[in-house]
Amino acid sequence: MNWVGRRLPRTEDPPLLRGEGRYVPDIALGARAVRFLRSPVASGRIVSLRAPAGLPPGALFVTAADMPEARGIRPALRRFEYRAVEQPILPRERVHFMGQPIALIAAESAELAEDLLEQVELEIEAEDPVVGLEAALAPGAPAVHALAPNNVIVEGAIRPDGFADAMAGAVHVVEFAFRSRRQNATPLEGRGGVAEYDRATGRLRLAASCQMPHMLRSGICEVLGLPEADLQVVAPDVGGGFGQKMSLFPEYPALVWLARRYRGRFAWIEDRYENLIASAHSRDQKHILRAGFNAQGQMVALEADILADIGAFSCYPTTCAVEPLMALAEYPGPYKIPSYSVRARGVLTHSCPAAPYRGVSRPVITFGIERLMDRAAAAIGLDPVEIRRRNLHDVFPAKSPTGFTLDEGSYIEALDEAARHLDIPAFREAQAEARRGGRLLGLGLAVFNERTGYGTPAFAARSMEIVPGYEVVDIAMTPTGEVEARIGASPHGQGLRTTLAQIIADRLGIDPLAVRIIHGDTDRTPYGWGTFASRSLVVGGGACQIAADRLAAKLRRGAARLLQCGEEEVVLRDGLAVTGAGASIPLREVARIVHQRSELLADEVGFNLAESGSYDPPGTFSNACHGCIVEVERETGAVRILRYLVVEDAGRIINPMIADGQVRGGVAQGIANALLEEIHYAPDGNCLSATLADYIPPTCAEIPEIEIHHLETISSATLTGAKGLGEGGTIGAPAALCNAISDALAPFGVDIAEFPATPPRILALIRGRRAVWEAA
Amino acid sequence: MKPAAFDYFAPRNLDEAVALLAKHGEDGRVLAGGQSLVPTMAFRMARPAVLVDINRIEGLGHLSAQEGQLRIGALARHAHFESAVTPGPLGALLARVVRHIAHPPIRMRGTFCGSLAHADPASEWCATTLALGGTLVLRSAGADTREVAARDWFQGVFTTAIRPGEMLVEVRLPVLGPEWSCGFAEFSRRAGDFALAMAVCALRLDRGLIREASIALGGLGGRPVLALEAAATLLGQVPSAEAASAAAEAAAAHCDPHSDVHAPAEYRRDLVRAMARRALAQAGVA
């Protein structure tokens, strides 16, 4: 029986659907409530900070002065041009963004803590803030941090020889400058944690809504100077993360510090206001592209200048370089680009720090290159499908201009498949017909590849001080025959408990329900990197496969002995070890004997059925083509998505239902990015998008049916044949939608160069313009 | 996002309720559906010391047409309007409008009168009551009821002609005969959001000509407004696309929209033109 490839219902779901999930707030009952005093201004000097008069007994007021031993958060990059700006847990002197925690109150209830917060005596001398990329880079701009006098915190460039000649040889030169606006990942559950001190053992325990429990432990211990063995970090049920819950935020060390100092139990449950203004933002970028094409429409040179507003501090552990330098490294994407010249800068401003969000910079670079392709197609007189076909990689493995090896993919096939499903010739007729009636229809495509499941070498190349990548899985069969797999990855909604069980079940010939995946607890799992970068199934799944194969070998050895045959004759299936001759023994019987009758098997198997597997792959590129059809309402600029389809190639699909869910959820967030969500700052640095009435994620009414077609290119780059697909949905949608909107607006001679493409922006493009048919 | 402390009362009758409001004056607030008040309390933008919960008072949920008036009691919920509450153009208009207010769970609790008391600039019921020339009926302790015409009710963002100690007990809307036709259109970013702009119109036709016309606009900031110039352009006209365009242009030209994170004023003006045209088209002016 093959479990891989089946639409197995998620074993995670029944308790969640019954309301029996256990999230941080469920665990926090009875703990003292912590609320943070947050900076009301974007930039300023703390003149005085005093506890509320009459702090009731049991309530605590804590400032930086109370925790002199705590260090700041110091993400590091081993690159000379990176400025190692440090973020204090609580600031002593200055505040750097509206919402930055300044002090905290712990009290009986959150209500009381909020009452007390209002009574804190805080005097801040506000200073002129640096708001937005343009202001930060303007000559004479004040420095957000003295360490980075020109507000550039990180800079990278690649200037290959011969670039100028390559560009000079181009027949067509196409330019595209655009703006991507700031987003918040908006997980349904915000951040939050409960920290407690165990008087019996002297240990601390933090349950946190996080993606990387081991990393969080390392980070907190570094800041507070604790031995890691004294802190247990647990990620219970986590209500979405999308990258936002990767980073070490000041609130967590503060909680652990409190629990340790006061030997108690303290909980901070973030509210939506805090999450919107002070968790992590992303994708606030501006790019300028210039591309040269030859007469056949093949790109011969690409030049990119990338700016990313990374906010007031660098995130830990990835550092704020993650956005600008990913854009730098991955811009060429699925295309053959012989000469690529680029500069990327991360820019400090007085705003909420940026951190990875599903796709990181890829939605932005895919928007850039895919809008550029459409512009080039129009300029050269090629069809959008044709120009892409002429530029996509079609021989694998291929080398990218920045040195990546692109493993086997289906770049052209995915494009052709999408084009076929969309029936572009029929659409063009419908579009022409609609235009005659004054209606604006448009079709958009986005082709991209997505670097997933990459291990240590890839991260080491980023010069990060902390290099993630590998995964270790400890697997064991219990005396009653179930398999426990302890993983370092840390799912928070992706269904890994189901998919990893499917992989293990196939290797051991058992039912997936007999496999228990243990995760999210530093006391019970091997050191690992949690969940990010579309890695868990590829890397964790590969480690599961290796560990399970080792366990299978042990089981076969034991069974062979018990069945008195050669090891190679034993096959594991249906929970049995079976010989070619038809003899069999239940695996649970083998397990019982190993543990409880070890005199029979100790020589062959030893005293347990425990094995370990680790996996550290080079990385693999999944690929996809998104296609959509939209209608733009001329009077209002509203966009209606009439059709949305995804042709995705993520190699071997372990569980198509879960894969589809990943794609759909990703596309929904991509639609949000393309059309709806935007964090606004006022010129004084006040965050204006502080409620869900102002920051507007889509509801189900805004998300259309999403058609999904899978291609399965089995790549040699991964052990299971699976590639990552966690982020792809998010990556393709802004490009596909904005290409479709641009196609709809083509008769007006305008296109989209800023997203989200909101109705006011769209109307501003066409206000006062006539369509070609009206001009004629 | 936790409210400040408050005292809570749940009176069983109206006299008790207004007595409590009289006693607590500026500190007291009516709690109706709670769909606006509770979120603003959570943000501590509202911090009433005393809440007077009117949900247990008998006889406030009425919704009946009498003597040419639809009487809407203080506990008539939005959801009650989803099927026509009265035959003819009025019930149809209200049923059309209500679908744009928030989402079903909110409509189950939020009240018509609560919307008028709250006076959000983008409240559909506020613009509708203004367009139809409704009347608001207020009670206070030991006094007769006081009536206020809709055009005198709205004073600014979240501010109305209500006085401390008063409770809004009923809103009355004129029942419209078959000679009336109405329309409503709004634009919001997502289904159920507060609108960036909306238009409501009511027109009386007599022998093919528009004899009375009222257009109200909402969502522009401040308070809902009557588009008097636009309505005036329609009087004496035969319903036509040209008449609708002229009125829509006038509505756009004379309105004074605000800018916020969702849209600049210029865009709202475009929307007023579009929504006025759509509302008029629904009312048969196309």
Ligand SMILES: Cc1cc2nc3c(=O)[nH]c(=O)nc-3n(C[C@H](O)[C@H](O)[C@H](O)COP(=O)(O)OP(=O)(O)OC[C@H]3O[C@@H](n4cnc5c(N)ncnc54)[C@H](O)[C@@H]3O)c2cc1C
């Ligand atoms: C997510 C969301 C979306 C929404 N979208 C919309 C929308 O699109 N359009 C829209 O119009 N509304 C919308 N609302 C608001 C909703 O319609 C509210 O129900 C309505 O504004 C207030 O009615 P309520 O009964 O809930 O009043 P409450 O919240 O109880 O009270 C609101 C205010 O009015 C006062 N008040 C209430 N009743 C009386 C009374 N009888 N006498 C005196 N004062 C009184 C209260 O003291 C309070 O100040 C939305 C709300 C939410 C949460």
